[in-house]
Amino acid sequence: xxxxxxxxxxxxxxxxxxxxxxxxxxxxxxxxxxxxxxxxxxxxxxxxxxxxxxxxxxxxxxxxxxxxxxxxxxxxxxxxxxxxxxxxxxxxxxxxxxxxxxxxxxxxxxxx
DNA sequence: TACAAGCAATAGT
DNA sequence: ACTATTGCTTGTA
Numbered sequence: 214x215x216x217x218x219x220x221x222x223x224x225x226x227x228x229x230x231x232x233x234x235x236x237x238x239x240x241x242x243x244x245x246x247x248x249x250x251x252x253x254x255x256x257x258x259x260x261x262x263x264x265x266x267x268x269x270x271x272x273x274x275x276x277x278x279x280x281x282x283x284x285x286x287x288x289x290x291x292x293x294x295x296x297x298x299x300x301x302x303x304x305x306x307x308x309x310x311x312x313x314x315x316x317x318x319x320x321x322x323x324x325x
Numbered sequence: 326t327a328c329a330a331g332c333a334a335t336a337g338t
Numbered sequence: 339a340c341t342a343t344t345g346c347t348t349g350t351a
Contacts, residue, residue, distance in 0.1 A: 243334090243335095245335070257332055277333080280336095
């Protein structure tokens with residue numbers, strides 16, 4: 214029944230979760246944008262919150278990339294098979310990456 | 326309660 | 339390429 218996945222998430226983690234869920238399918242956003250939405254000026258804190266993954270896989274954390282339009286990381290790994298899977302997930306949603314970089318900048322979600 | 330260490334980043338030099 | 343900055347979580351005393 215109750216999978217009790219949420220553990221003792223803090224307010225910060227809840228905000229990150231909410232902001233991440235706001236990302237439309239087929240688009241991506243950056244840690245900085247998420248921080249902008251929840252009012253956090255430290256993208257590292259967001260990466261850490263997502264790394265802990267308070268509620269997986271309900272949260273499309275794979276739609277969060279770096280401001281440099283690079284893939285960033287996934288599940289705590291900044292490189293490796295998991296990151297490759299992240300790319301694959303994004304590709305399945307129509308987001309194309311070339312050379313570990315977002316091909317179309319128009320697919321960036323500005324948080325509007 | 327207090328202090329120290331670490332993190333899926335970003336900006337500036 | 340390298341260093342500094344930054345906010346938040348976790349662990350230890």
